[in-house]
Amino acid sequence: MLELLRKNNVVAGVLAIIRIYLGYSWITGGWAKITGEGFDASGFLQGAIAKSTGEHPAVQGWWAAFLENVALPNAGLFTFLVMWGELLVGIALVLGLFTNFAVLMGMVMNFSFLFSGTVSTNGQMILLGFFIVVAGANAGKLGLDRYAMPYLKALFTKKISKEVRKTAEV
Structure with a gap:
């Protein structure tokens, strides 16, 4: 498998279809917050804190x-x-650029929202993101990762080999 x-x-x-779907979801969420009537996380944070009390709290005390x-x-x-995290994660996923990093950052946000007592589509997005993470480079193969990753690998390899040569000369 x-x-x-x-x-x-x-x-x-x-x-690629899953990646673009997730990216579109992140873009629309982020863009709505950026262009909307003044998104402010403090209300959400206060609501999450309030959900940590009572007989069956939705938010754990440590969170x-x-x-x-x-x-x-x-x-x-x-x-x-x-706001900007959602938008940038979405753009990266739609373009297939730094796909694994983008989906991991999206999953961090999804888990943060879940920990804060908001179910919504977070579980679904984490599950789909999991497949992208496990697939590794294949998830960005039909995106800009196809070009960016070999370039970065070559650049990084050159830098490492320069450092090795420099160390060997000493």
């Missing part, structure tokens, strides 16, 4: 403590990170 996900060209096409002591005092930063 792993070999199929990582090497098969037909699977690369299916992964609520993080939200209350780190995220809420820095709500402006988190507002910026969510």
